[in-house]
Amino acid sequence: MAKMNLLQAINNALITEMERNEKVVVFGEDVGHFGGVFRATSNLQEKFGKDRCFNSPLTEQGIIGFANGLAAQGSFPVAEIQFADYIFPAFDQIVNETAKWRYRSGGQFSCGSLTIRTPYGGGIHGGLYHSQSPEAYFAHTPGLKIVVPRNPYQAKGLLLASMRDDNPVLFMEPKRLYRAAVSDVPEEDYTLPLGKADVVEEGSDITLVAWGAQVEVVQQAAAMAREDGVSCEVIDLRSILPWDAQRISESVMKTGRLLINHEAPQTGGFASEIAATIQDKCFLYLEAPIARVCGLDTPYPLAHEKEYMPDHLKTYEAIKRTMNY
Amino acid sequence: MNDRNHLSKVSSTTSVNIIEDGIVDIPMLQLLNEDGELLKGAVAPELSQDQATRILKTMEYIRLLDERMIAAQRQGRISFYLACTGEEAATTASAAALFEHDMIMSQYREQAALAYRGYTTEQFMNQMFSNRLDPNKGRQMPIHYGDKALNFMTISSPLGTQIPQASGYAYGQKLQGNDAVTICYFGEGAASEGDFHAGLNMAAVLNCPVIFFCRNNGYAISTPAEEQFAGDGIASRGIGYGIKTIRVDGNDALAVFIATQQAREIALKDKCPVLIEAMTYRLAAHSTSDDPTGYRSKEEEAKWRLKDPINRFKQWVIGKGWFDEAEHEAYITKSREDILAAVKTAEKVAVCDIDDLVNDVYDTVPWHLEEQLTHLKTHIKKYPDNYPKTSAEVK
Numbered sequence: 165m166a167k168m169n170l171l172q173a174i175n176n177a178l179i180t181e182m183e184r185n186e187k188v189v190v191f192g193e194d195v196g197h198f199g200g201v202f203r204a205t206s207n208l209q210e211k212f213g214k215d216r217c218f219n220s221p222l223t224e225q226g227i228i229g230f231a232n233g234l235a236a237q238g239s240f241p242v243a244e245i246q247f248a249d250y251i252f253p254a255f256d257q258i259v260n261e262t263a264k265w266r267y268r269s270g271g272q273f274s275c276g277s278l279t280i281r282t283p284y285g286g287g288i289h290g291g292l293y294h295s296q297s298p299e300a301y302f303a304h305t306p307g308l309k310i311v312v313p314r315n316p317y318q319a320k321g322l323l324l325a326s327m328r329d330d331n332p333v334l335f336m337e338p339k340r341l342y343r344a345a346v347s348d349v350p351e352e353d354y355t356l357p358l359g360k361a362d363v364v365e366e367g368s369d370i371t372l373v374a375w376g377a378q379v380e381v382v383q384q385a386a387a388m389a390r391e392d393g394v395s396c397e398v399i400d401l402r403s404i405l406p407w408d409a410q411r412i413s414e415s416v417m418k419t420g421r422l423l424i425n426h427e428a429p430q431t432g433g434f435a436s437e438i439a440a441t442i443q444d445k446c447f448l449y450l451e452a453p454i455a456r457v458c459g460l461d462t463p464y465p466l467a468h469e470k471e472y473m474p475d476h477l478k479t480y481e482a483i484k485r486t487m488n489y
Numbered sequence: 490m491n492d493r494n495h496l497s498k499v500s501s502t503t504s505v506n507i508i509e510d511g512i513v514d515i516p517m518l519q520l521l522n523e524d525g526e527l528l529k530g531a532v533a534p535e536l537s538q539d540q541a542t543r544i545l546k547t548m549e550y551i552r553l554l555d556e557r558m559i560a561a562q563r564q565g566r567i568s569f570y571l572a573c574t575g576e577e578a579a580t581t582a583s584a585a586a587l588f589e590h591d592m593i594m595s596q597y598r599e600q601a602a603l604a605y606r607g608y609t610t611e612q613f614m615n616q617m618f619s620n621r622l623d624p625n626k627g628r629q630m631p632i633h634y635g636d637k638a639l640n641f642m643t644i645s646s647p648l649g650t651q652i653p654q655a656s657g658y659a660y661g662q663k664l665q666g667n668d669a670v671t672i673c674y675f676g677e678g679a680a681s682e683g684d685f686h687a688g689l690n691m692a693a694v695l696n697c698p699v700i701f702f703c704r705n706n707g708y709a710i711s712t713p714a715e716e717q718f719a720g721d722g723i724a725s726r727g728i729g730y731g732i733k734t735i736r737v738d739g740n741d742a743l744a745v746f747i748a749t750q751q752a753r754e755i756a757l758k759d760k761c762p763v764l765i766e767a768m769t770y771r772l773a774a775h776s777t778s779d780d781p782t783g784y785r786s787k788e789e790e791a792k793w794r795l796k797d798p799i800n801r802f803k804q805w806v807i808g809k810g811w812f813d814e815a816e817h818e819a820y821i822t823k824s825r826e827d828i829l830a831a832v833k834t835a836e837k838v839a840v841c842d843i844d845d846l847v848n849d850v851y852d853t854v855p856w857h858l859e860e861q862l863t864h865l866k867t868h869i870k871k872y873p874d875n876y877p878k879t880s881a882e883v884k
Contacts, residue, residue: 225682
């Protein structure tokens with residue numbers, strides 16, 4: 165075990181996989197010698213050479229198009245998009261190519277070996293172009309997997325699993341936690357399962373679902389509710405696509421209540437999908453409407469960032485409303 | 490089909506002649522040497538004393554502003570800053586060659602163009618402190634200026650998006666007979682984006698009076714130009730797209746001025762785009778989030794400090810007998826004081842009203858945002874200590 169922050173855990177996972185599989189190639193804007201603007205790829209070029217870790221020209225559509233071809237050829241690209249806010253020039257390559265390659269070729273070709281890493285989320289005074297959480301756009305894309313870690317331990321295990329999974333994975337890193345989250349991380353190789361949620365705290369009165377940096381926010385709210393005698397079950401969804409509907413259903417059948425929290429705007433956010441599925445699977449078990457605590461339906465603000473965020477207080481209030489319904 | 494793309498213009502050959510790179514040699518226009526003396530054979534553009542001193546003062550002002558705001562960021566007064574040190578001549582002199590009704594669509598390192606247009610110290614500060622006096626309503630990170638009155642389009646962080654937009658804007662200007670052009674600034678890194686290629690091609694095909702002004706400053710954050718492209722810079726691409734092109738010394742204000750002035754005339758007269766590649770060097774870090782010691786040497790930076798564009802132009806102004814030492818010193822002192830005072834004032838001004846969280850998403854606020862705002866206000870009232878910027882107004 166070693167103490168690592170989230171960036172170090174990601175760096176460690178990349179080194180582990182590059183050592184294990186010589187077909188892993190890491191690239192993106194500034195990821196070479198400099199080690200990325202957040203330093204997630206520090207020392208990779210020194211260790212593995214310029215052929216396996218390099219700077220790309222400044223073109224997101226180029227990065228992902230190149231990665232798609234490299235994956236189809238049989239290599240294992242790990243492509244970095246510097247900020248999730250800047251992923252959209254690559255939207256066509258991801259949605260129409262990465263995700264559909266296997267299907268359109270009848271399984272002859274695929275981009276299954278591709279992993280796209282990108283920092284997402286707010287709380288860093290980044291305003292509308294350095295704070296977005298675009299997971300829902302991609303969750304509407306059959307063929308992709310979407311994974312979000314909440315801490316360094318999860319990050320290493322989930323990233324290793326993503327790089328080895330035979331499907332393209334969009335791996336979204338909560339940048340607010342890059343240096344803030346520190347935990348014990350095994351130095352050896354390990355993976356955590358994709359498509360499986362993780363119960364962070366067990367409880368009996370209400371199920372709280374979140375992912376990434378918002379998990380600790382709902383935990384804070386759960387602690388406040390506990391003072392009121394409310395027992396919360398906190399679940400980290402971990403995988404947005406495919407997501408663990410079974411685990412959430414089991415929990416809601418036990419608690420009878422569900423609250424979902426995410427930073428992205430409410431309308432069309434992934435909470436909507438969870439709510440629709442859970443009311444279908446657990447209708448007769450529900451004691452209150454499913455609550456959503458999300459970002460507002462506005463672009464991500466700067467001066468009013470605090471007001472916009474689905475923070476612990478808004479979550480706590482929603483827990484109370486749901487309990488008192 | 491016109492002559493430009495018709496096969497009849499293509500000559501034939503029987504030899505297998507694969508064209509090698511480097512066949513097109515695009516020289517760099519330079520009028521001043523590094524000591525600010527006119528080069529042999531060079532003809533200085535017609536520049537009045539007023540214009541010349543305004544260019545010089547703008548460059549000096551921006552260097553001061555950059556220094557002060559980097560310090561303010563280090564003190565935690567603003568969250569972010571991005572300087573243009575070393576590139577002052579490229580943006581100031583190009584802006585000086587335009588008319589005030591010409592549109593400026595910038596990337597994010599063109600504060601000098603905005604200052605030349607007359608943006609005040611107070612206006613710079615209101616944006617950087619995201620306060621309620623910023624016409625952009627404090628919605629973007631520091632340095633994302635925008636001012637409709639000065640024909641300066643509000644900056645967007647995503648790189649290169651302004652390039653095809655500038656083509657469209659210029660097309661509209663032409664269509665409406667505005668007798669104006671659009672200048673579009675970007676760096677050599679942004680020229681790798683798909684939007685660059687789309688924007689140049691559309692401008693060429695649709696005959697848009699747009700000046701594409703590339704600041705080739707050697708670095709895109711840490712990525713040096715040699716890892717950004719393999720061809721002859723950005724200028725060679727203009728030729729590939731059928732666009733009139735010139736390469737200039739971006740640290741030579743006179744060269745930049747005359748190139749932009751002529752580009753503007755051509756864009757208007759011939760109704761076509763012109764590409765200017767200004768060769769310069771980003772002496773500044775990419776931003777306050779960046780540390781260049783991780784990717785380039787002090788020696789390299791020192792070499793470029795000697796090519797300082799401000800001193801070079803200043804020497805020329807002195808040579809013309811237009812420089813008033815005392816007046817200049819007074820201007821610098823006053824600018825420094827103004828900046829310090831404006832920081833103190835702007836940081837005390839409150840942010841916009843909470844209603845501005847939902848305004849401007851659409852032309853009018855739709856029902857669901859009204860509902861979310863009402864809900865939010867009730868929440869803030871309940872926990873006023875946690876939302877100090879807005880709790881006073883929702884009491």
